[in-house]
Amino acid sequence: MAKKRKHIELQNSEPMKKDESNPQRTKRTLLGWKDKAKVKESDSPVFRNKEKVLVTCSRRINYRYRHLMLNVVSLLPHCKKDNKVESKEGKGATLNELVELKNCSSCLFFECRKQKDLYLWMAKSPNGPSVKFIVNAVHTMEELKLTGNHLNGSRPILTFSTNFDEDPQWKLLKEIITQIFGTPKDHRKVKPYPDHVFVFSIIDDHIWFRNYQISVPHNETDKVDRGGLDKMTLVEVGPRFCLNPIKIFGGSFGGPILYENPFYVSPNQIRALEKKQKAGKYAKKIKAKTRRKMHELSNPLEPNEFTDMWKE
Template sequence: MGKKRKHAESEPTEPSKKDESAPERPKRTLLGWKHKVDEESEQNDADSARFRNKEKVLATCSRRIVFRYRHLMLNVVSLLPHCKKDNKVESKESKGATLNELVELKSCSSCLFFECRKQKDLYLWMSKCPNGPSVKFLVNAVHTMEELKLTGNHLKGSRPILTFSSNFDKDPHWKLLKEMITQAHYWLVSQFLKTNLMAIECSLEQLGLANQFAMIFGTPKDHRKAKPYHDHVFVFSIVDDHIWFRNYQISAPHNSTDKVDRGGLDKMTLVEVGPRFCLNPIKIFGGSFGGPTLYENPFYISPNQIRAMEKKQKAGKFVKKVKAKTRRKMHEQLNPLEPDEFSDLWKEQ
């Protein structure tokens, strides 16, 4: 039997010293970290202070709409990645409350309502829900993408560049429409209303605007369905007190020899994509789909009045024919023909 090996005496281990230079890790509970780091809190404060556009647009139409106008609505929805399409709504007097409720249910902030009447006339409501303002347009000269068949083609979901003619800065109501189409902050709109709409006696509290006014045709920067670059242009121009809309693709050569330098616009061209339509403003309201009237177009003539005038002109032709017949009868009665002396010559005796 060999001798048992003696076990070496185990040296006592010294407790590990904490590194005083490293920051102490915050305690964690079931609900998360108990004490957040100061840097994270500062970063969150900076993120909260930064403005984020969360604009969402609800697009819908009225019942008994014509297929051309429905195709126009679908073209507009395809151009706006931050737009949602909903079912048709009955065009009644209570449509404003219904649309405001739909916008709230769909978590949207603006609404585009295509209202068709008599299967002939198309009206477009552009509203900031639920407090307003809202604008009512008459849509003329409608040409959809399927009708035009143009050569322009841009990527679906890309962000557009909005351009406006210089006429938008002349009158107050055009400035208001420009701000409704694009984005404006609270202080900008309040300053605009105080300076330009004083004659209308409309204040910012009556309009009930939130931190931003509206951004309907401009796609938000960080939207999940939007592409992070621009390759087409939305053009809004005023001609004869009407707003004309055009959509153009920004075409640039992709060859290595003809490659466009940064900031070089000489080789860029615009190719029209579509659709085309013309907006005739009727009224601007202080609320959503109603409220106090801020502006009324004095040159607006309803399509019913135009059709009535055309019918009167057509009816005037018929009235002229009837009057001519009565004049002819009166002339024949006043001027009877003399008896012919040869009238009985060939009669059989």
């Protein structure tokens, strides 16, 4: 049988002293072991992008515009989608509260009116500024069926035309678009590499949006070297839309007007002019008809033998 070990009594009842030469153990956190020395070194003012965008729409939105909003949501992995908001005069306070509850810093609000006109609000919450656009030439991914295809959640490269550096309103719009559509580098839902391009270009005072995939050949014999941009090609993915700026406000969804587009004409005025033109065509037809009747009364036909025969 195995022998039992004898209990050795401690000769000295004094507690053991800690060895001061050993380094002190670091604290454990949720992200790992926390080293005080490393924390002090990393206190340097380094910018970290914590941008989060709230994407929502108004009630009674058209299905086509709702699909456009879903396409934009799929392109922005750092966004948060929320329920529909009633499009009223007091929507600014409601949206600012939703942005604060969702812990976001920006907002994209798709507002549909009369189930025909689509307006897009880009706002920085809670202090502003904010921009109101009218969206034209909408083409969703489902409509286009283009051949381009990029990874879901990858970082985009933002490119702007040279017109954005000419006037101050375009410089402000470029900064707002960069902050909203620029995906943070260390976001948890983002791939660490870019494989598509967002193109913003100004043509006729309108901002045109295009999304292209960066296509690279993958054959072993035709590998692309570093800096070999001549072999890379761009394939359009979608969606497509055009933004016509209406007003730029100093606050979030309101405030002092910083810029107003002098060439903007509302869709209601365009429809009213079309109705007047149609009414003018109808009035011309009625006038021509009355003119023919007056001409017949003033110039009666002379009696004829054949007409008298038919009357008998």
